[in-house]
Amino acid sequence: MARRRDRTQQLASRAVQIGFLLAVLALWYAATNFWGVNHLLLPNPVTVFHQLVDVLKSGQFLPDLRVTATEFVVAFLLAMASGTLVGFFVSRSPYWIRVFEPLFAGINSIPIILLLPLYVLFFGLGAASKIAIGATISFFPIVLSTVAGFGNVDRMLVTAARSMGASDYQLFRYVLVPAALPVILSGLRIGFTVALLSILGSETIASLAGLGHQIVQLAENMEMAQMFAYVVFVLAITALLNVLVSRLEARGRRHG
Amino acid sequence: MTSIQSHGAATTVRPRQSGDPTVDSRFRGNERIDGARRFLLRHPGVVRLGVVVLMLLVWESAARFFMDPLFISPPSRVFASLGAVLDTEGVPNALRLTFFELAVGFAISVAVGLPLGLAIGLEPFARRSFMPIVLLIYGMPKITILPLFILVFGIGPESKIAFGVAHGIFPIIVTVVAGVQNLKPILLVSARSMGAGRWHILRWVIFPHMIPSFFAGMRLGMSGVLLGVLLAELYVSTAGIGYFTTMFTENFQPTKLFGLIAMLAAMAIVLNEIVRRAEHRFSRWR
Numbered sequence: 001m002a003r004r005r006d007r008t009q010q011l012a013s014r015a016v017q018i019g020f021l022l023a024v025l026a027l028w029y030a031a032t033n034f035w036g037v038n039h040l041l042l043p044n045p046v047t048v049f050h051q052l053v054d055v056l057k058s059g060q061f062l063p064d065l066r067v068t069a070t071e072f073v074v075a076f077l078l079a080m081a082s083g084t085l086v087g088f089f090v091s092r093s094p095y096w097i098r099v100f101e102p103l104f105a106g107i108n109s110i111p112i113i114l115l116l117p118l119y120v121l122f123f124g125l126g127a128a129s130k131i132a133i134g135a136t137i138s139f140f141p142i143v144l145s146t147v148a149g150f151g152n153v154d155r156m157l158v159t160a161a162r163s164m165g166a167s168d169y170q171l172f173r174y175v176l177v178p179a180a181l182p183v184i185l186s187g188l189r190i191g192f193t194v195a196l197l198s199i200l201g202s203e204t205i206a207s208l209a210g211l212g213h214q215i216v217q218l219a220e221n222m223e224m225a226q227m228f229a230y231v232v233f234v235l236a237i238t239a240l241l242n243v244l245v246s247r248l249e250a251r252g253r254r255h256g
Numbered sequence: 257m258t259s260i261q262s263h264g265a266a267t268t269v270r271p272r273q274s275g276d277p278t279v280d281s282r283f284r285g286n287e288r289i290d291g292a293r294r295f296l297l298r299h300p301g302v303v304r305l306g307v308v309v310l311m312l313l314v315w316e317s318a319a320r321f322f323m324d325p326l327f328i329s330p331p332s333r334v335f336a337s338l339g340a341v342l343d344t345e346g347v348p349n350a351l352r353l354t355f356f357e358l359a360v361g362f363a364i365s366v367a368v369g370l371p372l373g374l375a376i377g378l379e380p381f382a383r384r385s386f387m388p389i390v391l392l393i394y395g396m397p398k399i400t401i402l403p404l405f406i407l408v409f410g411i412g413p414e415s416k417i418a419f420g421v422a423h424g425i426f427p428i429i430v431t432v433v434a435g436v437q438n439l440k441p442i443l444l445v446s447a448r449s450m451g452a453g454r455w456h457i458l459r460w461v462i463f464p465h466m467i468p469s470f471f472a473g474m475r476l477g478m479s480g481v482l483l484g485v486l487l488a489e490l491y492v493s494t495a496g497i498g499y500f501t502t503m504f505t506e507n508f509q510p511t512k513l514f515g516l517i518a519m520l521a522a523m524a525i526v527l528n529e530i531v532r533r534a535e536h537r538f539s540r541w542r
Contacts, residue, residue: 009381009384010384012381012385013381013384013385016385016386017385017386017388017389020385020386020389040407041404041407041408095297095300098300099300099303099304099307100304100307102304103304103307103308106525109479109524109525109528110521110524110525110528111479111482111483111486111524113483113486113487113490114486114517114520114521114524115517116490117490117501117502117504117505117513117517118513118514118517120505121327121505121510121513122327122328193395196397197397197399200397200399200400201397201399201487204399204400204402204403204487204491205487205490205491206490211400212399212400215400215403216403219403219404219406219407220403227403227404230400231400231401231404234397234400235396235397235400238395238396238397239392239395239396242395
């Protein structure tokens with residue numbers, strides 16, 4: 001009985017969610033078609049859909065997607081490598097944790113995007129400044145979670161492994177990494193999200209190419225339907241990536 | 257060459273590390289080094305300060321001797337120029353305007369996010385239905401629709417406030433929902449059986465219970481609003497700080513640019529610290 005009620009409730013919430021989305025779409029449609037909302041502000045959803053199909057079919061999004069994806073991959077890999085490495089070495093001594101952890105946490109709490117003008121000044125308007133700011137911003141959550149992960153490994157586990165004669169490598173591979181992995185993974189996930197956000201953000205603010213740049217260009221040329229199509233495209237990609245990363249994280253936790 | 261080991265119990269296996277709190281025997285002979293070592297070990301904050309000073313020194317020498325003065329300015333000069341930055345026509349007003357945008361954006365985020373969070377969190381059905389939608393919107397890179405905010409709200413402070421709210425409101429909703437969700441049902445049941453009405457339950461059971469998560473949400477909301485306002489300011493601005501950062505960058509005045517950014521960073525740190533203190537203070541009753 002209880003299970004059946006759960007199922008109906010679940011179906012009902014699904015219905016509410018779908019209803020909500022449909023209502024938003026209906027409002028959008030009604031606003032543009034019947035209530036005379038300016039098409040320069042809010043294009044018709046049908047037009048947007050046609051534009052989206054057009055953009056996808058013609059493949060005109062590819063160059064921008066390539067730029068953004070390259071920037072993102074390089075930035076995230078840099079942040080991941082440096083963050084886990086620095087975090088690991090800091091976590092090896094409780095003393096260094098106490099020295100560095102507040103420093104990292106303090107820097108992490110200020111919006112680093114403020115420094116974007118400086119990055120543009122140093123690295124130019126091209127991809128280098130985006131990579132640099134993305135890597136900087138996602139470095140901090142990664143290093144913080146790595147320090148927390150390796151720093152809080154249960155001492156009993158380490159002692160037990162040592163007393164059974166584990167070598168440095170064995171201790172690292174079979175005790176420290178599995179114990180720290182869940183925390184590090186959640187840091188990597190946050191780093192992933194903020195790297196994506198900051199790269200799209202810096203592309204929007206000052207850039208020469210990339211998806212963010214393209215959206216701004218279209219907005220400035222008042223090609224709203226196409227701009228909406230690009231926005232939908234980018235949102236879909238990020239939503240997909242987020243789902244993918246959540247899956248990976250969950251799998252990493254189980255197998256860690 | 258740091259060896260892989262944890263501290264304490266396992267340390268007997270190998271020689272002590274520099275970070276070990278017990279004093280190393282190598283220095284027994286020298287009382288003064290010994291004392292300094294002890295002092296540093298007991299006060300990691302001093303070493304932390306040392307690291308910061310070292311980084312400033314690296315920056316200073318790099319800026320003075322190795323790099324193009326058009327692009328970078330040594331910290332000593334930046335610090336000395338803070339007064340000049342504040343004297344620049346319009347900068348005090350820009351700072352005031354940005355602060356105003358922040359305050360209004362934060363107030364709106366809390367005023368809307370808190371009731372919404374309560375409404376969603378207190379009703380299990382609403383939570384199951386609307387939380388996925390909230391999380392979906394929370395996870396979206398809202399920066400992609402920033403041009404739209406400008407089109408709708410103009411390039412003045414309104415668009416910055418609106419964009420700040422778009423970033424600040426969702427973390428508040430999510431944490432409030434999480435805070436209400438953790439409420440033990442037994443507390444609600446016992447309050448009800450003692451004859452508490454809806455308002456009483458809200459005031460004396462739910463509200464005290466969710467204070468810690470409420471303040472955690474305020475902190476996240478504050479950094480969200482800060483991020484949103486600054487992004488919008490940097491994107492386009494007629495009078496706020498975004499205008500001046502662009503101007504200083506384009507005119508190659510790194511000293512003023514660094515000074516302005518340092519001031520904004522200080523503002524961000526202070527705001528963050530205020531909310532963090534409040535969070536700490538109001539969650540002490542537990």
